[in-house]
Amino acid sequence: RREAGDPVILFNGRDGEFGARLADVAKKHVMIEVGALRRHQRATPDVWLCFAPLKKDAVDFLVEKATELGVAAFQPVFTKHTAATRLNLERLAANATEAAEQTERLTLPAIRPPLSLEELVAGWDGTRRIILCAEAGPAQPIGEALSALKSDVRETNAWAVICGPEGGFARSELDLLSKLPFVTPVGLGPRILRADTAALAALAVFQSILGDGADRPPAPLTPIGQSPE
Ligand code: SAM
Numbered sequence: 001r002r003e004a005g006d007p008v009i010l011f012n013g014r015d016g017e018f019g020a021r022l023a024d025v026a027k028k029h030v031m032i033e034v035g036a037l038r039r040h041q042r043a044t045p046d047v048w049l050c051f052a053p054l055k056k057d058a059v060d061f062l063v064e065k066a067t068e069l070g071v072a073a074f075q076p077v078f079t080k081h082t083a084a085t086r087l088n089l090e091r092l093a094a095n096a097t098e099a100a101e102q103t104e105r106l107t108l109p110a111i112r113p114p115l116s117l118e119e120l121v122a123g124w125d126g127t128r129r130i131i132l133c134a135e136a137g138p139a140q141p142i143g144e145a146l147s148a149l150k151s152d153v154r155e156t157n158a159w160a161v162i163c164g165p166e167g168g169f170a171r172s173e174l175d176l177l178s179k180l181p182f183v184t185p186v187g188l189g190p191r192i193l194r195a196d197t198a199a200l201a202a203l204a205v206f207q208s209i210l211g212d213g214a215d216r217p218p219a220p221l222t223p224i225g226q227s228p229e
Pocket of ligand 1: 132165195
């Protein structure tokens with residue numbers, strides 16, 4: 001349990017990361033002395049993960065790992081074969097916050113309210129391109145597909161990866177999605193991956209081809225006024 005005088009690190013998703021110190025810790029409030037800027041805020045890829053709710057442990061794992069992989073927002077989507085019927089959004093947000101702190105991101109992923117697949121498609125802003133993990137039907141290998149998108153598609157920087165549930169997409173859902181001009185069906189190889197594995201594999205390839213995979217973890221700035229170690 002933290003006490004007055006303990007050092008903490010603050011970020012707000014806009015202004016960067018600051019060193020700070022707890023000045024007063026009371027039951028209902030904390031006073032903090034904000035110190036020097038440690039890291040500048042930097043732009044991160046605008047990539048959403050649209051996922052069919054999975055069983056509890058798999059969702060917790062998926063949200064934690066996808067947060068580490070830089071997802072900007074989680075969009076739960078109920079599809080025909082989605083097994084889970086309920087989703088604890090507060091728990092998802094808590095898991096995402098903890099993972100963001102651990103991975104030293106300076107942003108928290110948004111947790112969007114769940115939609116049916118039909119609602120998602122009906123309300124989708126077509127300037128955000130969707131990468132559809134298609135376990136069946138026509139699809140390009142993900143590496144080739146994203147490399148082609150990188151050279152062809154310049155006007156968008158808004159992306160989404162969508163993955164089906166444990167029971168997979170219904171064929172009609174794959175057909176519906178694959179017909180949309182802003183959707184690119186991709187294959188993840190010859191094996192059928194678990195839904196969480198597929199989502200994370202697709203996100204890792206996305207970051208390395210279209211995201212920030214080439215960046216390196218930034219060394220904290222030495223606090224202003226102190227010499228580097
Ligand atoms: N219905 C599938 C089957 O044949 O057993 C299982 C679906 S899989 C467990 C869950 C989701 O992961 C799929 O809906 C798809 O989005 C993605 N996925 C799994 N393996 C994939 C692959 N090899 N290529 C593309 N997507 C894949």
